[in-house]
Amino acid sequence: MLVPLYVQDGRLHAVFTKRGEDLRRHPGEISFPGGRQDDDESDLRLTALREAEEEIGLPREAVQLVGALQPTPTIATNYAVYPFVGLIDPGRQWTLSAREVAAVLELSLHDLRAGYQRKRLLRRGVPFRTDVYIVGDHLIWGATARMLSDLLERIHPLLDDEGAG
Secondary structure, rough: OEEEEEEEEEEEEEEEEEOOOOOOOOOOEEOOOOOOOOOOOOOOOHHHHHHHHHOOOOOOOOOEEEEEEOOEEEEOOOOOOOOEEEOOOOOOOOOOOOOOOOEEEEEEEHHHHHHEEEEEEEEEEEEEEEEEEEEEOEEHHHHHHHHHHHHHHHHHHHHOOOOOO
């Protein structure tokens, strides 16, 4: 999984994908670009870069990997997700994989942090309370919200300084 970040107008932004509604797993959900490791890949960083290139047309050479977040479990599909943080330039044009991605979302981390809530959701008829991030009409929850929480916790001093200089 790649967590692409860029700075625009003095604020950090993250790039997310909105998954296609017709996908078997996680349809319509918001996530970071990423997917399964290929059998011939021995390095999960390369998997993250390849998947971002396939899903949103982000060239591997346009990403400067700067670190990793905690491995994050998915509850519904029982995967372990390994997120890697990469810096990119702002103003990219995206080329979406029509098979997987319905849209690319670029959201400021400031707005995401402000949109944090504990919310009651319903999944397969079962209600539960969970951490979510809401920006406009966009709801981020589940493993993506847990990765985002990890990221925001690590970089909150940078967000507190945004616009101070």
